[in-house]
Amino acid sequence: MKKIIASTLILAVILAAIVVSAGCTAQSSEQSSAHMNTPNLPPADTGTITISDMANRTVDIKKDPRRIIGVGAGALRMIAYLQAADRVVGVDDREQKKYNTSGFGMPSGIDKPYNLANPDLSTKPYIGSKTGDPELIAAQAPDVVFFTFTTGKDAQTLQEKSDCPVVALTTGDLGKNKDVFYQSLRLMAKILGKEERAESITSYIDRTIKDLNNRTKDIPADKRPRVYVGGIAFNGAHGFLSTDPVYSPLQMVNGNNVAASVRGGGQMMIDKEKLLEWNPDVIFVDEASYSLVKEDLKDPVYQSLPAVKNGRVYGVMPYNWYANNYDTVLADAYFIGKTLYPEQFTDVDPEQKADEIYTMLDGKAVYSDMKMLFGGFVPFSMLEK
Incomplete structure (x- = not known):
């Protein structure tokens, strides 16, 4: 009897072990299956983005x-332009200097359209010259620093010394380097979460350039006045013989630039004899060089030019100040177009158009401020202050 009971107990223990073992095996299998079927969840948000x-x-x-x-x-x-001026915590010295109030002439400080539209920018803490001071930048604890006219090496050095992320950008222009400008603007917009605003800007600029071209592209060559643009400022004011063979506002209205035959591009000096040879019908003067050109035009030789004798000398507002002020480029183009081809611009008031452009890009109509500082869209003889 005892043997039977003992045998029964042994059998019960064996059966219990089998059941427990089976249960553990099932649980392990379920856990393994559950682990393998877990969906690929996105990585946790680190709070950063990586850009090139x-x-x-x-x-x-x-x-x-x-x-x-x-x-x-x-x-x-x-x-x-991206409507992010309220995030700025520091500016370089060129964004704080008081502008010239003694008379028309070279831009000298916070007289750029975006400064005029955002006057609070000049009150931000000083962070050094146009290349930035690492310690002054670090003191403002920025989340990001946008750095133009730099090299990869210099941008990296500023990043390491300030211990702040530094993004190198290129300003470009509205001519052959427009795509470079757009790339930089869109990259900045991506970082700031302003992609929609960037597309609004680029679309507006493209439509504006297209409008200028459409109004003037079919004008016969013999109906296009010969034009000279003088007093072009670059790293300072220059006299009447400073010109630009690829002056953008004139190109945008398909103007006949008499200097276009000169090889090269950008600001350059020409000989007086060359200007007399070109004998332009119309002259535009960069108002940044107002004082120098005013004196030059007293020369009897220049007084003999038909454009001068006929009162066809006009001022255009300076746009090449701390890189291209794209807004003023477009505004100047409408004034030049209206002056050269009035029939193609009957619906355009250049001053109102300038304010439309400034409002769209800078956020405020500032033509009246620009006119006060530089002279605005008037015959050059009327530029008195």
Whole structure:
């Protein structure tokens, strides 16, 4: 009897072990299955984005940066265009200098359209010259620094010394380097979460350039006056013989630039004899060089030019100040178009058009301020202050 009971107990223990073992095996299998069927969840949000800047550097930046700095020519302009001026926590010296109030002439400080539209920018803390001071930048604890007219090496050095993310950008222009400008603007917009605003800007500029071209592209060559643009400022004011063979506002209205035959592009000096040979019908003067050109035009030789004798000399507002002020380029183009081809611009008031452009890009109508500072769209003989 005892043997039977013992045998029964042994059998019960064996059966219990089998059951427990089976249960553990099932649980392990379920856990393994559950682990294998877990969906691929996205990685946890680290709060940063990684971009490749215009110097082909990889930079990690805090998402939705609220404290930003623009260093160098054109950086703050793009920030203002993207309606992010309220995030700026420091500016370089060119964004704080008081503008010239003694008379028409060279831009000298906070007299750029975006400064006039955003006067509070000049009150931001000083962060050094146009290349930035690492310690002064670090003191403002920016989430990101946008740096123009730089190299990858210099941008990296500023990043390491300030311990702040630095993004290298290129300002470009509205001519052959327009795509470069758009790339930089869109990259900045991506970082700031302003992509929609960037597309509004580029679309507006493209439509405006297209409108200027459509109004003037079919004008016969013999109906296009010979035009000279003098007093072109570059790193300072220059006299009447300073010109630009590829002056953008004139190109945009398909104007006949008498200097176009000169090889090269950008600001250059010509000989007086060459200007007399060209004998332009119409002359535009960069108002940044007002004082110098005013004196030059007293020369009897220049007084003999038909454009001068017929009162066909006009002022255009300076746009090449701390890189291209794209807004003024477009505004000047409408004034030049209206002056050269009035029938093609009957529906355009250049001053009103300028304010439309300034409002769209800078956020405020500032033509009256620009006119007060530089002279505006008037015959050059009327530029008195």
